[in-house]
Amino acid sequence: xxxxxxxxxxxxxxxxxxxxIPSTLRGENRSLFGIFAMMTLAILLxxxxxxxxxxxxxxxxxxxxLLLRFVIFGAIYFLGVRVSRGFGADKAYRLITGKAxxxxxxxxxxxxxxxxxxxxxxxxxxxxxxISAKDPxxxxxxxxxxxAGRAYPAFVALALLxxxxxxxxxxxxVLVRIAAALLALGGVAVALTMFFPVLPPGLKALQFIINYTxxxxxxxxxxxxxxxxxxxxxxxxxxxxxxxx
Amino acid sequence: xxLSAKAFQRWLQSIAPDASTADVCRxxxxxxxxxxxxxxxxxxxxxxxxxxxxxxxxxxxxxxAGFDAYTALAGPPRPPSRNELVSQISSAxxxxxxxxxxxxxxxxxxxxxxxxxxxxxxxxxxWVDAIDDGEVRHRVSASTGVAPQNYSAQLTxxxxxxxxxMATALAAGVGPAGGLVATGIITEEEAxxxxxxxxxxxxxxxxxxxxxxxxxxxxxxxxVLRRQEQDQAQTEKIWENLG
Numbered sequence: 001x002x003x004x005x006x007x008x009x010x011x012x013x014x015x016x017x018x019x020x021i022p023s024t025l026r027g028e029n030r031s032l033f034g035i036f037a038m039m040t041l042a043i044l045l046x047x048x049x050x051x052x053x054x055x056x057x058x059x060x061x062x063x064x065x066l067l068l069r070f071v072i073f074g075a076i077y078f079l080g081v082r083v084s085r086g087f088g089a090d091k092a093y094r095l096i097t098g099k100a101x102x103x104x105x106x107x108x109x110x111x112x113x114x115x116x117x118x119x120x121x122x123x124x125x126x127x128x129x130x131i132s133a134k135d136p137x138x139x140x141x142x143x144x145x146x147x148a149g150r151a152y153p154a155f156v157a158l159a160l161l162x163x164x165x166x167x168x169x170x171x172x173x174v175l176v177r178i179a180a181a182l183l184a185l186g187g188v189a190v191a192l193t194m195f196f197p198v199l200p201p202g203l204k205a206l207q208f209i210i211n212y213t214x215x216x217x218x219x220x221x222x223x224x225x226x227x228x229x230x231x232x233x234x235x236x237x238x239x240x241x242x243x244x245x
Numbered sequence: 246x247x248l249s250a251k252a253f254q255r256w257l258q259s260i261a262p263d264a265s266t267a268d269v270c271r272x273x274x275x276x277x278x279x280x281x282x283x284x285x286x287x288x289x290x291x292x293x294x295x296x297x298x299x300x301x302x303x304x305x306x307x308x309x310a311g312f313d314a315y316t317a318l319a320g321p322p323r324p325p326s327r328n329e330l331v332s333q334i335s336s337a338x339x340x341x342x343x344x345x346x347x348x349x350x351x352x353x354x355x356x357x358x359x360x361x362x363x364x365x366x367x368x369x370x371x372w373v374d375a376i377d378d379g380e381v382r383h384r385v386s387a388s389t390g391v392a393p394q395n396y397s398a399q400l401t402x403x404x405x406x407x408x409x410x411m412a413t414a415l416a417a418g419v420g421p422a423g424g425l426v427a428t429g430i431i432t433e434e435e436a437x438x439x440x441x442x443x444x445x446x447x448x449x450x451x452x453x454x455x456x457x458x459x460x461x462x463x464x465x466x467x468x469v470l471r472r473q474e475q476d477q478a479q480t481e482k483i484w485e486n487l488g
Contacts, residue, residue, distance in 0.1 A: 029488065086486030088479060171476045176483055222487060229488030232480075 002208045006047045009212050009219075013040040016223050031078045032222065038075035039219060042068055046211075048126040055124040062121040065128055069112055069149040073105065076190075079218065080156040083183060086225075089163030096159055108152045115145040143197060150193045157190035157214075175228035179221045186217030247288035248312050254284075256294070256311055260301050273300035291315075291407040295430055305431050306422055317411060322437025323420030330438070330446035332375035333427060335365030336462040339447075343459045348452035360443055364429040367465070370400045372427035376417035384416040385409065404428070 017036035024033040044050045045068040055064035077096070084093035095101055119141050123130055132142035164187060167180035189210050196207055261269060266284075270277045273296040283289045291309065298305040310319035334342075338360045343349055365371075373381065386393045389412045399405050405413070410424025422436035434440070450458065 029486065032487065082486050086483040088482060170479070171472075172480055172483070176480065225483060225487045229484045232484075 002205060005208065005212050006043065009216055010040065010043045010047065012216065013043055013219050016219060020226075029082070031082060032226070035075050035078050035082070035222065036219065038071050038078075039215060042071045042075060043215060045071065046126070051126040052124050060122065060124045062124060062128060062131065064124075065121075066113070066116050070109070072149070073109070073152050076153045076156045077105065079222070080160060083160055083222075084163065087163045087167050087180070089160065092159040092163050096156055101155075101159075104155055105152060108148050112145065112148045115141055115148065119145070147194070147197065150190075150196070153190045153214075154194045157187035161187045161191070173228055173232065175224055175231070179224040179228065182217045182221035182224065186214045186221060189214035189217060247283075247290055248294060248314070250284050250287040250289055252312055253289040253294065256308065257297070260297075260303060260308075269297060269300075273297045291430060305435055306425075306437070314408060315411065317415060317421040322422060325420055325423055325436075325438055325442065326376070327446045327449065328375035329372060329419060329423050330443045331450065331458065332371040333363035333365070333368055333433070334360055334443055334447055336367065336459070336466060337361075338365075339455070339459050339462060342447055343455050346452050346455065348456075360447070363426055363433055363443070364403075367403055367462075368427045368429070369403045369405050369424075370465075371462075372423060373400055373405075373413060376414070376419050376423070378417070381413065381417045385412050388412055388416060 013036060017033065017040050020033040020036055024030050045054065045064055051064060051068075055062060058064055058067075080096040081093065083089070084096060119128075119131060119138060120134070121128075121131055125131055128142050128145070132139050161184060164180045164184035168177050168184065170177065170180075172180070192210050193207075193214070199206060257264075257269065264272075266280060267277060269275075270280055275293060275296055280289075280293060283293060294308055294312070295305040298308040306318050306322070309315040310317075331339075341358065382393055382396060385391070386396055389409060391409060396409065399409065405424060405428050407425060407428070407430060410428050410430075411421055414421045414424045420436075422431065425431045426433055426436045426438070433443070447455075
């Protein structure tokens with residue numbers, strides 16, 4: 001079931017990324033294509049078989065896992081920028097792109113790389129499961145590494161959440177409000193990933209479901225906004241601003 | 246509240262004893278599927294009765310008065326108040342009338358053109374505002390069980406269900422048919438409003454009253470337009486960044 005979820009998510013992401021190619025060539029919101037492409041790559045790297053192939057090509061030291069973390073950071077950063085600007089969430093935009101946000105990003109990245117270097121990462125293993133099983137020290141390091149990798153997405157997701165909840169109730173087109181609801185749900189799922197360490201070991205499947213729910217909600221939310229714009233027929237009328245003070 | 250199919254059939258029998266449902270639909274211009282559906286569900290809409298009444302040259306108000314929920318419509322029509330009459334003049338007509346007043350522009354002697362018939366774009370809200378003593382909304386909400394925010398939403402959308410229109414008139418102590426005129430279900434004439442009553446009411450407004458009223462309407466219109474523009478701007482921003 002988890003395999004199906006993974007490959008379905010990958011297919012959906014890839015299709016949407018491919019669908020964005022024409023508008024990207026026209027120069028419309030190129031970073032959206034970047035977000036979809038990075039998400040596709042991230043999902044590819046999180047599935048066992050492609051991970052093993054890619055990582056062994058990169059030397060078999062699990063550097064692909066580190067790459068995966070930074071691809072996710074990149075995707076979530078650009079998603080945060082686009083969504084906060086689109087929904088007029090100035091606070092979230094300042095939080096993500098301001099000093100605080102960049103400091104958080106750099107600090108978490110430094111921690112991530114440091115922990116990675118502290119580990120003996122030889123031997124490709126999706127999710128670093130084999131590394132974690134080496135000894136108690138490596139088990140702890142992998143836990144911290146995972147927590148650091150989930151911290152930045154959770155930070156951005158929480159920054160966006162209030163604006164998304166507000167947008168659900170706004171007087172916006174109904175598709176956009178549904179999209180905002182999806183983005184909010186995705187944000188909640190991303191925030192929930194921070195609680196993975198306290199999850200009972202028997203609930204490993206729940207981790208996968210939360211992860212992929214988050215990705216699917218974000219991707220579908222963004223795609224829905226795009227669909228809403230296309231369906232609205234792009235009313236390019238120039239608005240009169242005479243009543244604005 | 247819609248009308249029961251049973252009562253409707255009885256009423257139809259009394260006005261067109263020999264007509265088939267198909268005949269009735271053809272004469273009144275109602276789609277056969279629509280009427281069939283209403284009959285199957287046992288809920289006939291008020292507008293169905295109004296359309297059929299008109300087709301058979303019966304006053305729709307008198308016809309509705311025969312149904313349980315609308316008995317308040319029976320009897321001689323109560324004349325509308327001046328506020329009600331003025332509320333059913335469109336903002337454009339009010340502004341034209343104002344411009345034709347000597348106080349505004351002494352050089353313009355031309356009379357304002359004839360009023361367009363009720364209802365107009367904000368007639369429902371203007372009607373409720375005209376009869377509201379400040380507590381009407383609460384009383385309607387209490388008597389019908391409709392939440393105040395749902396009631397307000399209907400007014401903002403320039404809509405009001407027939408039963409709420411009746412309940413509002415009752416709560417405000419005005420003639421029961423006024424709300425049906427404001428919502429466009431029946432005409433002024435059918436409600437028994439004297440011909441030219443709106444024009445007379447308008448003419449009876451002093452320059453000051455008319456100017457203040459037009460100002461209120463413009464202010465309300467400005468608010469609505471501003472809000473639409475803000476919504477539009479917000480949507481455009483989303484398209485621009487995420488489309």
